[in-house]
Amino acid sequence: MRIEKDHRRFREIVKGRIREDLRRFLTRGELFGREGSSVISIPVRGIDLPTFRYGENGDAGVGAGRAATGDPVDARGEGIGPGGTEPGRHILEVDVSLDELADILGEELRLPRIQPKGRHSLTTQKDRYSGARQAGPESLRHFKRTFRRALRRQIIMGVYDPDRPRVVFERRDKIYRSWKTVRKPQSNAVIIYMMDVSGSMGDEQKELVRIEAFWIDAWLRRNYEGVESRYIVHDVRAAEVDRHTFFHLREDGGTKISSAFRCAQGLLDLRYAADEWNIYLFHFSDGDNSSESDNRECCRLLREQLLPRINLFGYCQVASAYGSGSFINVLNEHFQADPAVITTRVNGKDDIYDSIRGFFSPGR
Amino acid sequence: MAHTLPAELADQAKRIADLAREEGLEFFDTVFELVDFDQMTQIAAYGGFPQRYPHWRFGMEYERLRKQHTYGLSRIYEMVINNDPCYAYLLADNALVDQKTVIAHVYGHGDFFRNNVWFARTNRKMMDEMANHATRVRRYIDRYGFEEVERFIDLALSVEDLIDPHSVLIRRGDDDQPRTPDDPRVIEHELVRYPAKRYMERFINPPDALEAQRRRLRESHAREKTIEPARPVRDVLLYLIHHAPLEDWQADILAMIREEAYYYAPQAQTKIMNEGWASYWHSTLMTRYCLRDDELITYAEHHAGTMATSPGRLNPYKLGLELFRDIEERWDLGRHGREYEELQDVEARRNWNRDRKRPERVRGKESAGREKIFQVRRIYNDVTFIDEFLTPEFAARQGLYHYRYDPSSGRMTAVTRDFDRIKQQLLFSLGNLGRPYIYVVDGNYANRGELYLAHHHSGVDLQIRYATETLRNIQRIWGRPVHLQARINQENVRFTCDGRQSQHQTVTDDMPRPAHVM
Structure with missing residues (x-):
């Protein structure tokens, strides 16, 4: 058209x-x-075309109905605000x-398409009922179309009586659903979001995480057939939670990042074999880890347990009211040469753009 | 694409046409086409025409209409095109009773298109004309590139409504002919000279007074020759076509857009009347002749749906229909003319001619009311229609009220039921199709080849943001800097766009004055 x-x-x-x-x-x-x-x-x-038109003090009109003076009459739900100079x-x-x-x-952002890891050449087969044909099992008979054909045939033949509407199928009226088998390459991905919920992470920080997570989700979902998201929160201990809790939980207490890594490792061990899944880990924190020894433990876990099986570890350090911690420096120091570890800083909403670009521009 | 009517509907269409003609309607032959919902949406997005020039705004309209339908907000039942023959589209999956209603409604529109004086000059072969426009624009696209042409159409659409809808019926001076030729005879001719006997001539028309007059006339002629335009011009679009430095294809596109704007203008000028008239006729024909018993409920429901009013929005179908009925009743009962108008007593007015039996209306032509509404549909437009026939009794009966934006609550709020305010507001929002009056007041401002536009303020300021952007688009057409003078918050402000930046400043006395002052 x-x-x-x-x-x-x-x-x-x-x-x-x-x-x-x-x-x-x-x-x-x-x-x-x-x-x-x-x-x-x-x-x-x-996006509309500008023309000369009346402004704010032209917001008046005539209506009809029972409204008493003083009643609001803009029940259109559009929420028309004042015109004037506002956009x-x-x-x-x-x-x-x-x-x-x-x-x-x-x-x-000029992000390259992600190349799924080569090992997953799994294909799935799916039957799609998309066509119709003249023969098939009765269980797949398309009743509506069969009926219509029978009715049409009877009308044409002149045997249809509107006063006694009785439609009888014949063999040649019958239409059956038919299917096609579609083969699809399958590539699955799992995203594990980890977030520090210690006292220093406030609502503002969580909002940043939420927006960032939305875009991470959107981009990865575009690149993989099936994407699962898992959520882990931690302070000194870590636990898997659902999405809602993830963004709303508020805890007090210290920070032990290794607990989250260990929890993620457990999840991977249990459910996500590295040769079947593309694995993405994202960790959001203000970077204020409790001790030097835990930093070391984190690096060990990351290097020995996590990195060998994942596509990407993204660390996003959010600035909090208590300033910004040093965990990002630890990571940078130890994993500078490793393309699978990417760190970004997000101090405010404006940094999200660069952070996303940072995570995905290597195309992993 | 479309299908001609199945025999059953064609029979109905013919029957309804005969009935309508019998009632006095005159319309062009009408071609009905049966379309499905998606085709209907497409045609509606193209403003009723199957062939339009390619432009994204039609795509935008299409998306809007489709979304509205998906959310169940509205549904297009009917579409008629003012053309000879008249084209009308019916939705294929409507029930027979709906089709009959729509057909009757369409004949009402057809009669209105054909007989209302505001449509007298519209192109009745617009179907072909629109297709020609489409072809021409496509040719320009092939030659100059899609983006180039699209960019220009975007600009042109920005000034689409700067036309003079009344000019089709009035001759505004003779702008085409050269003004005031350099001929002393012209001045002698324009000279005011009182008749006098010869011996009195010296006293009644003293020579030095005549000489002074001659000098004044010569000066004003000289001035007239230097000012451009000679008088403020409302058809800004035409002015641009004649005076802006345009390529031929650009001028042609502007001319096409202008032609289409003039074609659509009468429909906007008579929205209430046109819909009211069509509704009057579908209601009359259906209830009087065409309804089968079993269709009554469906008809009543859909008719009521079309006539529904929602707060803060006036339904042109409803208002038009009720006004036509009111006029018919008033003229049937003789409730007009001086004697009735001057009657102060409410009770007496209400009972005026109540006892008189209304003439039997077997054939409408014979009642005074019918005759009156046929006359009204011929010579009025929405503004004059409301101005003449909206009465306080009618406004009260219809529950009309005036509302305005209430800054404290941020909502539209009903303010008053005062008749004068209501009428004033209605007339204002109908005047110039609800758009601001913009004039070209100088085509060579400060002798620098700059265009000076002015807003004729009638109570409401311009929307500044839109004005600035529109001005920017006009500047791109005009080439040289462009100004717009408008009253904003009681102050005269001059907006200027020179192509690089837009600015505005309060008008002061030391600024050069344009040729005309609004």
């Missing part, structure tokens, strides 16, 4: 606008209110799928 061209062009423009504003979107937590949905509404600026109404909400968003992210 002709409209498809214009529609495609419109979507291109929208994507272009999102790309331009990506840095801004990257810092906005409220975009992702509806978790679990594959489509997000994104407010896009300045408010200049904004168009556009639905964008997560995949598209991830593509934009990839293009804008």
Whole structure:
């Protein structure tokens, strides 16, 4: 259809606008209110064509109905704010799928596609019922279409009586569902998020982690067929939690990062064999580890237990009210030469952009 | 793409057409096409025409319409195109009763298109014209590149509404002809000379007074020759076409956009009347002739749905229909004219001619009310329609109120049911199709080839952000710097865009004055 061209062009423009504003979107937590949905509404600026129009003091009109004076009448739910000089109404909400968003992210940050580790040449087979044919088992009979064909045949033959509507199938009316077997290469990934929930990690820090985790999720989901996410929180002890708890749990107490590493190791041992999974570990902390000896323990665990089986260990140090710790320096010192360990600092929302780029630009 | 009507619907269409003609409607031959929902959305996105030039805004409209439908917010039942023959689209999966209603409604529109005076000058072969425009734009795209052409169309659409909708019916001076030729005879002709007997001539038309007058006229002619334009111009689009330094293809695109804007303008000018008239007729034809017993409930439900009002939004279907009915009743009962208007007693007004039996309306033509509404549909547009026929009784009966933005609550709030405020507000929002009045007041501002526009303030300021951006687009068309004078917060402000930056400053006396002052 002709409209498809214009529609495609419109979507291109929208994507272009999102790309331009990506840095801004990257810092906005409220975009992702509806978790679990594959489509997000994104407010896009300045996409309509400007014309001369009336401003703020023109916000008036005539309505009809029972409203008493003083009643609000804008039950349209659009939340029209004052016009004036604010960019408010200049904004168009556009639905964008997560995949598209991830593509934009990839293009804008110039992220290379991730090459899944070569060992997983597993393919899955799936039957898809997509067609129809004239023969098949009765259990797959397409009742609606069979009925329609029978009805049509009877009308054409002139034997259909509207007063006594009785439709009888014949052999030649029957339509059966048919399937195709689709083979798909399968590459799975698991992301293990670890977060320090010691007293120094406040709500602000958690918001940063949440936004960052959203984009990590989006990008990895774009690159793998199946992605599982696991969440570990720790202070001096670590435990696996669900997503909600992960972002909302508030603990007091010290920090022992090795506990999280050990917990992750346990999870991998139990469930995620290295030759079947692409494994991603991300750790968020303010970097204030309790002791020098624990730092050493962390490095040992990482080097001996974790790194041999994972694709990437991303460490993201978040600045907290208590300043920033030194764990990032320890990692940098010990793993400088290792491409699988990447460290970034996020002091505020503006750093998320660079942090994401840092994690994924090696393309692992 | 579309399918012609199945026999059953075609029969119905013919029957309804005959009934409508009998009731006095006159319409072009109407071609109905049956389309599915997606085709309908596509056609609607293209403003009713299957062939439009390629542009993303149609894609945007398509997405908006489709989304609205997915969320169950609205549904397009009907679409009619003012063309000869008239084209109308029916949704394929509608029930027969809906199809009949829509067909009747369409004939109402067809009659309105054909007879309303504001449509008199519209191109009745617009279907072909739009397709021609599409072809021409495609040719330009092939020659100059997609992005180049798209960029220019974006600019052109920014000034799309800067036209003079009344100019189709009025001749605004003769702008095309050279003004005031250098001929002393012209001045002699314009000279004011009082008739007098010869011997009195010297006293009644003293020679030195005549000489002074001649001098004044010569000066004003000289001035007129240097100012451009001679008088403020509302058709900014036309002014740009004539005077902006455009490539031929650019001028052609501007001209196409202008032509389409003029084509659509009467529909915007008569939205309430047009929908009201069509609703009046679908309601009359359906309830009087076409409904089967078993269709009544469905019809009533869908009719009520179309007429539904929601707070803060005036339904043009409802308002138009009720006004036409009100006019018909008033003229049937003789509730008009001086004697009735001057009657102060509410009770007497209410009972005016109540006792008089309304003329039997077997055939509508014969009642005074019918005759009146046929006349109204011929010579009014929304502004004059509301101005003339909205009465305090009607406003009260319809529960009209005036609302405005309340800064304290951040919401639209009903303010008053005062009739004058309501009417004033309605007229304001209908005037110039609810858009600001913008004029070209100088085409050679300060003798620097700069364009000077002015907003004729009628109570409401311009939206500054949009104005700045629109101005930037106009500058790209004009080439030289462009100014816009507008009143913002009681102050005259001059917005300027020179292509690199936009700025604004309060208008002061030491600034050069444009040729005309708004």
